[in-house]
Amino acid sequence: NAGVTQTPKFRILKIGQSMTLQCTQDMNHNYMYWYRQDPGMGLKLIYYSVGAGITDKGEVPNGYNVSRSTTEDFPLRLELAAPSQTSVYFCASSYSPETQYFGPGTRLLVL
Amino acid sequence: GENVEQHPSTLSVQEGDSAVIKCTYSDSASNYFPWYKQELGKRPQLIIDIRSNVGEKKDQRIAVTLNKTAKHFSLHITETQPEDSAVYFCAASGANQGGKLIFGQGTELSVKP
Numbered sequence: 001n002a003g004v005t006q007t008p009k010f011r012i013l014k015i016g017q018s019m020t021l022q023c024t025q026d027m028n029h030n031y032m033y034w035y036r037q038d039p040g041m042g043l044k045l046i047y048y049s050v051g052a053g054i055t056d057k058g059e060v061p062n063g064y065n066v067s068r069s070t071t072e073d074f075p076l077r078l079e080l081a082a083p084s085q086t087s088v089y090f091c092a093s094s095y096s097p098e099t100q101y102f103g104p105g106t107r108l109l110v111l
Numbered sequence: 112g113e114n115v116e117q118h119p120s121t122l123s124v125q126e127g128d129s130a131v132i133k134c135t136y137s138d139s140a141s142n143y144f145p146w147y148k149q150e151l152g153k154r155p156q157l158i159i160d161i162r163s164n165v166g167e168k169k170d171q172r173i174a175v176t177l178n179k180t181a182k183h184f185s186l187h188i189t190e191t192q193p194e195d196s197a198v199y200f201c202a203a204s205g206a207n208q209g210g211k212l213i214f215g216q217g218t219e220l221s222v223k224p
Contacts, residue, residue: 031210042117042200042214043155050209058211059112090154097210098143102154 001026004103006091012109013081021076021106023091029101031094032074034058034066036087037105043090049074050097081110113138115203117215124191125223132218134201135183141203144184145212146175149198158199159186191222 007022025032030051035043035058045058049068063085065077074093078085088107092100114137124130136144145160161168161175161184168175172191177184188195198219202212 033210033212040217042216043212044214045211048209048211056209059213094210097204097208099145099157099160100210100212102156104154 003027004091004093004101006089006103006106008106009104010107010109012111013078014111015081015083017081018077018079019081019108021078021089021091021108023074023076023103024072025074025091025093025101025103026072027093027095027101028071029093029095030071031097031100032068033092033094033100034064034074034076035090035092036060036085037090038087046076046089078108083110086110113141113203113205113213115201115213115215117201117218119218120216121219121221123221123223126191126193128191130186130188130191130195130220130222132186132199132201132220133183134185134203134215135181136203136213137182138203138205139179139182140205142206143204144175144177145202145204146173146186147200147202149200149217151197155200188220191220193222193224196220196222 034046047066091103142163147155174187201215
């Protein structure tokens with residue numbers, strides 16, 4: 001199993017551009033999550049999903065959107081990139097609403 | 112909503128000493144408390160977790176204790192080694208919350224040889 005994979009690893013965006021961060025898991029986990037981690041800080045939950053077709057907001061959802069059309073994929077969409085969205089983004093998944101396995105992260109720089 | 116405070120923000124110990132990191136949470140309904148280790152440039156990895164029906168859990172050199180009354184939980188690392196150097200995060204999650212984890216701010220542990 002590859003576990004949780006994320007693409008791209010690194011991306012530079014200009015202010016106002018949009019992009020989609022991809023997250024895929026091959027563990028047949030129902031629960032998936034998106035976090036952001038600012039330098040020297042903890043992780044903040046952006047959005048989460050308890051199963052295909054179901055998504056809900058976390059602590060910091062503004063400026064982001066998600067969809068969950070399949071069990072495996074949970075893409076995160078940034079519509080109008082802002083410098084405040086410069087961060088490292090981690091996707092995670094879990095079989096039950098407890099032990100979460102993290103992907104390798106996507107480093108995003110908005111200039 | 113839930114709020115998790117973590118202390119200290121940095122901790123330096125000599126190899127072989129013990130390290131203790133403490134977290135407090137605000138929501139008495141929280142019932143799951145994991146600890147993650149994050150090495151520089153890497154993803155967070157679960158090292159130990161505890162549920163609210165247990166007061167203490169051990170795994171080799173690592174232990175976690177939970178005091179539900181005081182709403183705090185702690186990570187204990189004994190016989191520290193240089194490879195224990197990393198940032199450690201505590202988190203809390205409540206029942207029927209879809210696994211939403213609220214993280215502490217992190218503790219940077221440095222183990223000096």
